[in-house]
Amino acid sequence: MIHMDVDKFVKKEILAMGGGSLTRSMPPMPPNAINLLAGDPDFNQPEFISKAVYDAMREGYTHYAFGGDPAFKTAIADYYGKYGVEVDPAKQVLITSGGSQAIFRAFGTILNPGDEVLLMDPCYTGYSQPAAYFGAKIIRAAQSKDEKRLFRPDFENIEAAITEKTKAVLICSPDNPTGAVWTEAEIGRLAEIAVEKDVLVISDEIYTEFIWDGKHVPIIDKPGMEERTMVLMSFSKTFAWTGCRAGYIIAGPQLMEKINQVPIGITGMPLPFQKAATKALAEGWDFVDSMREAYKRRIDAVVPRLNEIDGVSCPMPEGAFYVFPDVSSFGVPSMPLLLGLLKGGEVLVAPGSLYGPKGEGHVRLALVKPVDVLEEAVDRLGKYFSGLKG
Ligand SMILES: Cc1ncc(COP(=O)(O)O)c(C=O)c1O
Structure with missing residues (x-):
């Protein structure tokens, strides 16, 4: 060599x-x-989901799917509707190749070199390198432990860490690794801060199906947050589909237009898997x-x-x-x-x-x-x- x-x-x-x-x-x-x-x-x-991939291929779903399969986007919008959020499948859903690509696309939409993204400390490891790739700076808001010994957001630290360069605050609830589920009050407080300080929120919600105590509160639904939120989702954990690379972003229609412009290909997920994922959303519960x-x-x-x-x-x-x-x-x-x-x-x-x-x-x-x-x-x-x- x-x-x-x-x-x-x-x-x-x-x-x-x-x-x-x-x-x-x-x-x-x-x-x-x-x-x-x-x-x-x-x-x-389950076998029926694997079979759905094969069936879709045999049925000829092996061609370009520009913008993603509309039936899959509708199934996603319906699914997210269970949290009381109305999502327009044509204008507010973008299909990605898993949660990781959703992170990359979200960052790719907003980060210029020198911009700042505010992460919680501690938080999932997969945010730092994509942010660094775009030349952005990671700032961390230290969390504090509550009486149950769980790390929780500390709003004084969050507010103090937001600067003129902050583009977005990134949260994860339910949280990996801490196990905390942000409460209604915490989500409400962060939404207020985001509006007041004029920053976006990137909300990683990939563990929403696994809540043991508390409930999932979608921040995109809070006043002033529709065009300020990018919801990151993945089938990796929900359907144990880590190898199938399935995920999506939900955002306000204007913001989604821009997310769509990140040039990383037709869509991140092969069409037969989109068909199978649609079936999973209908029958996989x-x-x-x-x-x-x-x-x-x-x-x-x-x-x-x-x-x-x-x-x-x-x-x-x-x-x-x-x-x-x-x-x-x-x-x-x-x-x-x-x-x-x-x-x-x-x-x-x-x-x-x-x-x-x-x-x-x-x-x-x-x-x-x-x-x-x-x-x-x-x-x-x-x-x-x-x-x-x-
Ligand atoms: C909080 C969080 N976000 C995103 C991801 C990435 O998900 P995916 O495997 O769908 O790329 C993970 C994976 O562990 C995660 O824990």
């Missing part, structure tokens, strides 16, 4: 990003390790119910067991299927802790520092294994942590 310095050709924002993501750069897994790193559901989609029940059983099994470990403090999540215990009492930074846990405990978790400075002192466990495997994982954590205390 000829070695050549390609860096001189590469966009400076890409060079500034350094290496790849943690998921892609992990050391090899010990053979018996339990992997709770990625939020990839362990459920397989028993499957979602069964996943929801399984996740709840997992949470109920894991959280008390984690809290029995000396030095671990784990709040009950209100939504999503992660737990985010505080392990700061062991005094080990979360990245070396992850590597130690993997080697010494044979459990792979995500280090809290990945989610922002406030995430340090925590680890995230994705509950994407059956209860017995999760219990074994927690037992291993317990053994490893008791070794640290001793």
Whole structure:
């Protein structure tokens, strides 16, 4: 192979990003390790959804679908209507290749180099690199813990962090990794701030089907928010469809016209999958119910067991299927802790520092294994942590 310095050709924002993501750069897994790193559901989609992909191909849905399949967009608008929001499928829905592309498209619509995006701290890791790619600056508003030990938005920090350069505040509810579900009051407060400070809100709502305590409050429906909100959605978690790359954005009609102008192709999702996803939205809810029940059983099994470990403090999540215990009492930074846990405990978790400075002192466990495997994982954590205390 000829070695050549390609860096001189590469966009400076890409060079500034350094290496790849943690998921892609992990050391090899010990053979018996339990992997709770990625939020990839362990459920397989029902046969009728897989068959719908094949049927659509056989029926000839293999051609361009400029602007996306209108029937799919109508199904999406109807689905979101269950939150009391009226969505015009032709003017307010854009189909994407999963939540990640929805993030990219949302950022691609608004971010100029030097602009700022306000993220919560801690928050999901997948926002920073797309923002950096557009040359934007990530600002973080530290969250504070409530009496249930859950991280919640701190509005003083949010207001203080908004500057003239802030284009958008990005929120995620139900939240990955913290498990918080923003309350009616919190959503209302943020909407007021957004209007007052004249910024957009990007609202990542991909875990809305997995709420254990509280309810989903759509910020796009708050006064003055229709043209100020981009709702990001994905089928990855709702239908355990991480490999099928299905998602969408909902926004006000004017804003959507601009989102549509981000030039990343005809539509992000192959037409046969759009057909199958339409079927999933019509007939897939028993499957979602069964996943929801399984996740709840997992949470109920894991959280008390984690809290029995000396030095671990784990709040009950209100939504999503992660737990985010505080392990700061062991005094080990979360990245070396992850590597130690993997080697010494044979459990792979995500280090809290990945989610922002406030995430340090925590680890995230994705509950994407059956209860017995999760219990074994927690037992291993317990053994490893008791070794640290001793
Ligand atoms: C909060 C959040 N947003 C977006 C995504 C990306 O979703 P997708 O897999 O559909 O790209 C994830 C994936 O884990 C997530 O947790």
